[in-house]
Amino acid sequence: MPKLWSGMTSGTIDEAAEDFNRSIRVDSRMVREDIAGSVAHAKMLAARNIISPEDAEAIVTGLEGILRDIDAGTLQIDPEAEDIHTFVEQTLTARVGEPGKRLHTARSRNDQVALDTRMYLRGRVEATAALLKNFILTLCDRAEESRAMVMPGYTHLQRAQPVTMGHHLMAYAHMACRDLTRLRDAANRMNVSPIGCCALAGTTYDTDRRYEADLLGFDAVAENSLDGVSDRDFCVELAAALSLIMTHLSRLSEEIILWSSWEFKFVRLSDAYSTGSSIMPQKKNPDMAELTRGKTGRVYGDLMALLTMLKGLPLAYNKDMQEDKELIFDAFDTVDACLTVTAPMVGNMTFLPDSMRRAAASGFINATDLADFLVGRGMPFRTAYKLTGELVAECTKKGTTLEDLPLEAYRAKSELFDETLYDAINIENCLNRRTSYGGPAPESVDRQIGRIRSILK
Numbered sequence: 001m002p003k004l005w006s007g008m009t010s011g012t013i014d015e016a017a018e019d020f021n022r023s024i025r026v027d028s029r030m031v032r033e034d035i036a037g038s039v040a041h042a043k044m045l046a047a048r049n050i051i052s053p054e055d056a057e058a059i060v061t062g063l064e065g066i067l068r069d070i071d072a073g074t075l076q077i078d079p080e081a082e083d084i085h086t087f088v089e090q091t092l093t094a095r096v097g098e099p100g101k102r103l104h105t106a107r108s109r110n111d112q113v114a115l116d117t118r119m120y121l122r123g124r125v126e127a128t129a130a131l132l133k134n135f136i137l138t139l140c141d142r143a144e145e146s147r148a149m150v151m152p153g154y155t156h157l158q159r160a161q162p163v164t165m166g167h168h169l170m171a172y173a174h175m176a177c178r179d180l181t182r183l184r185d186a187a188n189r190m191n192v193s194p195i196g197c198c199a200l201a202g203t204t205y206d207t208d209r210r211y212e213a214d215l216l217g218f219d220a221v222a223e224n225s226l227d228g229v230s231d232r233d234f235c236v237e238l239a240a241a242l243s244l245i246m247t248h249l250s251r252l253s254e255e256i257i258l259w260s261s262w263e264f265k266f267v268r269l270s271d272a273y274s275t276g277s278s279i280m281p282q283k284k285n286p287d288m289a290e291l292t293r294g295k296t297g298r299v300y301g302d303l304m305a306l307l308t309m310l311k312g313l314p315l316a317y318n319k320d321m322q323e324d325k326e327l328i329f330d331a332f333d334t335v336d337a338c339l340t341v342t343a344p345m346v347g348n349m350t351f352l353p354d355s356m357r358r359a360a361a362s363g364f365i366n367a368t369d370l371a372d373f374l375v376g377r378g379m380p381f382r383t384a385y386k387l388t389g390e391l392v393a394e395c396t397k398k399g400t401t402l403e404d405l406p407l408e409a410y411r412a413k414s415e416l417f418d419e420t421l422y423d424a425i426n427i428e429n430c431l432n433r434r435t436s437y438g439g440p441a442p443e444s445v446d447r448q449i450g451r452i453r454s455i456l457k
């Protein structure tokens with residue numbers, strides 16, 4: 001194919017250089033948006049008498065035919081084309097002749113690619129948002145089931161205080177809700193049309209940018225033509241939102257990997273979401289969780305590459321910016337793939353409440369509650385804290401627990417102790433009394449679940 005731009009240059013480019021320059025492998029995904037953008041552009045040009053209604057008609061019919069044939073599989077996107085914009089325009093001209101050559105009036109590939117990318121990413125945000133929602137609802141369902149399954153809560157990965165599996169899972173549901181709003185915020189800021197900024201300096205034609213933006217579902221038009229074609233902030237913002245999604249998925253993955261180990265045994269993964277070992281017959285490996293944790297770095301890399309790609313670019317368009325799509329598409333593909341397996345992996349894992357309860361029984365996770373018992377009897381917290389620490393040390397020495405330590409041992413430390421202390425340090429009671437707003441008591445978990453479900457509706 002002759003180059004679209006073989007005017008000043010001969011258009012004969014070295015083969016390796018041509019391939020290096022090409023972006024069709026990446027941007028052919030935007031064919032639908034490219035065609036929709038061109039249809040709107042032709043309509044605008046005709047509405048402003050820049051091209052005739054007959055030419056616009058020929059262009060629109062031609063473009064619709066191209067899309068139909070691509071969908072039907074009778075037209076292949078040429079892998080040798082420079083990019084998707086070139087492919088569509090050249091195919092159109094080959095099919096409809098002269099009118100096809102008028103389509104690029106008052107437009108440049110610079111505003112065209114910025115337009116296509118924003119439109120394409122709008123769709124990707126919707127798809128990822130749907131996956132996130134499904135993930136959140138899965139977490140809510142599993143949390144409802146495990147609202148009363150006591151397990152140790154940890155700090156420094158040391159047993160700390162009692163929580164439930166339900167409360168723990170809801171922490172991730174809240175992270176994912178913030179992720180959803182972050183994606184939507186970025187998508188809203190992105191929904192500004194660059195088309196009509198042209199190459200960099202607008203145009204002398206009497207175009208109607210607002211009309212074209214309306215046809216394409218944009219909330220506003222870019223106010224400055226240089227900014228309109230140079231701005232890739234939306235890619236960075238989306239990549240940042242996607243990076244945080246991966247951070248959260250990776251933390252959950254790490255916990256699932258720990259929980260499914262022999263050392264914890266809090267959950268058993270479904271066979272559908274685990275693998276075996278080629279040599280060790282007893283193995284059941286949490287590969288999906290490990291891959292998700294592993295792929296997190298890839299999405300962070302996309303974010304870093306986008307930021308670095310932009311930081312030294314003078315206004316307006318520079319070819320460096322062609323890299324944007326490969327990076328942001330990869331970030332979306334990766335997040336979508338991870339959400340697609342993580343949601344059902346969480347949905348299908350089996351809880352092992354007996355081992356959670358066993359873990360909760362050792363590690364003195366009721367020590368704070370014992371101190372609080374003394375505080376309830378009038379002792380200052382700091383004194384109670386010290387005394388409880390001594391009792392824990394005594395238990396450790398004797399190889400027993402606070403629950404099994406006899407009353408005499410308690411009373412030797414303080415007259416404030418009586419039989420009722422055992423109720424106060426019973427793990428289930430410790431949990432059920434943690435009814436503070438946002439706490440782990442089952443009714444607090446119910447409130448969290450109810451709130452999130454109603455927000456998502």
Ligand code: ARG
Pocket residue numbers: 023027082083109110113317319321322323
């Ligand atoms: N394939 C190019 C990209 O993705 C389209 C814009 C080309 N513009 C140009 N001035 N060469 O950025």
